Amino acid sequence: MITVPEGTDVVEATASLLAEGVGDGLPVVPPTPSRVSTMLAGTPDTVLGHVPPLFGSLTPRLVATCCVLAGAPPAAFPVVLAAATACLAPELNLLGVATTTGTAAVAMIVAGPVATRVGLTHGTGMLGPGPHTNGVVGRALALTLATAGGAWPGTTTMATTAQPARYTCCLAEDPDGPWGTSPDTVTVLAIGGTAEVLPRDDRPDPDAVLDPLADALAGAVRAAGDPARGADLTQAVVLPPEVAARLAPSFPTADDLADALRTRGDAALGGHPCAAAILPIVAGGPGIKMLHLPGWMGGSRAVTLPM
Template sequence: MITVPEGTDVVEATASLLAEGVGDGLPVVPPTPSRVAAALRGVDDPDAVLGLVPPLFGELTPRVVATCCVLAGASPEAVPVVIAAARACLAPELNLLGVATTTGTAAVALVVGGPVAARIGLTHGTGMLGPGPHTNGAVGRALALTLATAGGVRPGETTMATTAQPARYTCCLAEDPSGPWGTAPDSVTVLPIGGTAEVLPRDDRPDPDAVLDALADALAGAVRAAGDLTRGAHMTQAVVLPPEVAARLAPTFPARDDLVAALRARGDARLEGRACAAEILPIVAGGPGIKMLHLPGWIGGSRPVTAPT
């Protein structure tokens, strides 16, 4: 794994690493030996092979992850979370080879649940997918850099996305632990997404129909937009529900599975028998307000993977 000499400045490190195929085009924190060593503190075997990362099937090791955490500006405490997320991405059902080589816009989103999210500085609140004093951007970027570096991803060579999307730089959020359906203790969930879209309840009615109808339209719309490409594919779709929206739904849907079933039924009804998703993943996160977020699934076929950290 590439390191740079102590004292190398940001501009020089960014340019030299990019020439070697390491980086995402944004400035990086120089991965000096001392910084990488600090990120590896507590790791028993930094060079243990944890799996092979497509598309070129390079080795995933703790050293690769730690170096990419340094590059991204993520703290050493985030290394175990990024390791868990990267390993989860190698599960066959996620189809990382397809994600890495598609001409589509697929990007891996990372959802962190449990107390570990707060320990590494992630937020589940206002502006969680944007800039701020939280570490969401750095941790998501560390995962993206890990997959690209170990997998040998180079735009125009091993990856052929027609346009790509900003989530390929980073997409990481934490799940609100106080949500009505709870959250898994210290876990990561990874899923390929095609982008993000804002969804608003149909009106101010207090009943859940105003929320469900809007979400069902979004789920069905993503399938319609993809046309026949979704037939037979395991297209997963996620919806991010702000806490006050989740609280509105919870009395009617005391279990998360109840909500999923209702969303699936409404979405499928809009598609004349076609499935709106192979899997629907509701996530409680966000600040004050009722504006929801739809994470349309990658149409190439993928299922989310959840793993402990």
């Protein structure tokens, strides 16, 4: 059981836990019994599954402990628990994500009123520092997967460089987007990084937005060196509200937009698939700079669970 005595300070807790292979190198909130119990809030403790690469047990108590370590608020516990459970779905291919020499990381997208209750932001700077809780919630998921899975650099995880999203990557969907928002859900997907994408110009027609996004989708597959890799991955595009508003008149649903992007991305690859699925997400602050979350080229599909 991962706990430290009441009154343990941050420096001591961080050092002692890291020596046991628990942590991410950043300071942690000491997981004292009282803090873990408060986070767990009476949730029955049971084994929900086993997390690769070493297939340790995923339990609510472990998730609660990692939420404490990360500094997440108690309201985040059920969200992180759902996200960690979603990561066990075979189509995510967490074993591959955890052991690849590539840069794969698990990103987490929260939709519905739960995002507001947790304190997540869908606005300016959502993936960066700020007063919002995106960073600590994403970190709680990363710590959960690493702790339960026994993932440790140089032993079970062999990423040549890794990437910052392995510390945390969590964003919320804008509930006021033109395609609406789902009820409370959490989605997890494996990404190779993040990349900025700009519309070609300010013309109102959709080509100015779709063409550079399609180039980004196709470019991620090209960079992997094998056009067949696009057939088994999810790629995501994050559209700031004003860009989404430009596209909405031409695409009544997010699925319509995803289909159009897939058609163009496939064409840019000479008929090879740019993705098995494309996930459009409306989020971000003012501006037109979009974000591409390239899928992990080892093969991984997004998984969504209701809260």
